[in-house]
Amino acid sequence: MAIVRYPRFLDYSNPFQELERMRREMDRLFTGLMGEGGQRISSGVYPAVNIYEGADTFFVEAELPGIKSEDLDIAVEGNTLTLRGQRKGEEEEGLSYHRRERKLGTFHKAVTLPSDVNSEKVSAQFKNGVLKLILPKAEHAKPRKITVKME
Amino acid sequence: MTDKDLQLQEKKEVQTQSESTRNVPLFIPAVDIYEKESSLVLLADMPGVPMEDVEIDVNNDQLTIRGMVSAEESQGTALLREYAVGDYYRQFTLSNVIDQSKIEASMKDGVLKLVLPKAEAAKPRKITVQGA
Numbered sequence: 422m423a424i425v426r427y428p429r430f431l432d433y434s435n436p437f438q439e440l441e442r443m444r445r446e447m448d449r450l451f452t453g454l455m456g457e458g459g460q461r462i463s464s465g466v467y468p469a470v471n472i473y474e475g476a477d478t479f480f481v482e483a484e485l486p487g488i489k490s491e492d493l494d495i496a497v498e499g500n501t502l503t504l505r506g507q508r509k510g511e512e513e514e515g516l517s518y519h520r521r522e523r524k525l526g527t528f529h530k531a532v533t534l535p536s537d538v539n540s541e542k543v544s545a546q547f548k549n550g551v552l553k554l555i556l557p558k559a560e561h562a563k564p565r566k567i568t569v570k571m572e
Numbered sequence: 573m574t575d576k577d578l579q580l581q582e583k584k585e586v587q588t589q590s591e592s593t594r595n596v597p598l599f600i601p602a603v604d605i606y607e608k609e610s611s612l613v614l615l616a617d618m619p620g621v622p623m624e625d626v627e628i629d630v631n632n633d634q635l636t637i638r639g640m641v642s643a644e645e646s647q648g649t650a651l652l653r654e655y656a657v658g659d660y661y662r663q664f665t666l667s668n669v670i671d672q673s674k675i676e677a678s679m680k681d682g683v684l685k686l687v688l689p690k691a692e693a694a695k696p697r698k699i700t701v702q703g704a
Contacts, residue, residue, distance in 0.1 A: 465580050466580060467580045467581075468578075468580070469580060469654035469655035470652065472652040473646045473648035474648045476648075478647075479651075480647060484655060485619065486619040487617060515608075518605070519605040522602040522603055523604045526576035526579075527576070532652075549622055549682045550619035550620065550682015
């Protein structure tokens with residue numbers, strides 16, 4: 422079971438933002454029911470992440486095209502992973518745009534993982550705009566094998 | 573402009589007339605197109621696509637961009653899946669003022685940059701009016 426937490430400070434400058442998020446959530450819920458496996462439930466916060474769990478590691482992936490690694494800030498504390506950053510564009514004067522679909526701006530997303538992570542052993546790879554994080558579980562959170570002795 | 577919060581944009585899936593042989597979804601990359609004095613520049617977000625797997629095809633006035641993701645099997649069980657991984661495909665009709673032989677392409681951080689130089693005839697020319 423995944424729990425996703427995201428910054429919940431209400432943005433009063435845009436009161437419809439939360440409404441919009443709920444609408445998207447509903448849309449997604451229904452498309453999920455219609456097929457597609459229904460596994461995709463998004464928090465609606467940039468960036469979209471995929472989380473996988475291995476025996477003693479978590480794998481987190483995010484698509485962050487056009488973001489330089491120096492503009493990306495990754496922090497892990499306990500079981501919370503925080504991704505923070507900024508997408509900057511090429512600043513040039515005198516451009517006339519025909520299309521502008523790629524959005525620029527800052528982002529901040531916190532994800533709660535099911536168990537604590539050994540923050541010292543987290544490794545990150547950022548290649549072709551895709552971030553891949555390997556987060557080993559903390560020692561106390563690793564599954565322990567219990568052998569049953571027969572008497 | 574840049575201190576705005578980024579909103580999540582759902583990836584848009586496309587339906588092509590012919591089915592793709594790769595069993596992955598096909599998405600429309602988000603693009604920026606801007607015009608400079610001597611060229612048209614196109615930027616397309618294609619995260620996960622290595623440089624060698626981008627195909628750019630110009631056929632008459634039809635520009636086709638295709639990017640193949642190197643799909644690596646993710647280990648473990650999925651806990652959360654907020655996005656799907658797939659290829660990218662988009663087509664544009666170019667105006668014939670582009671010098672199609674001089675198109676330049678580069679790929680950086682998952683963003684494709686195409687520079688489409690304008691043909692000589694299409695470049696703005698200064699016309700000086702001479703007084704009599």
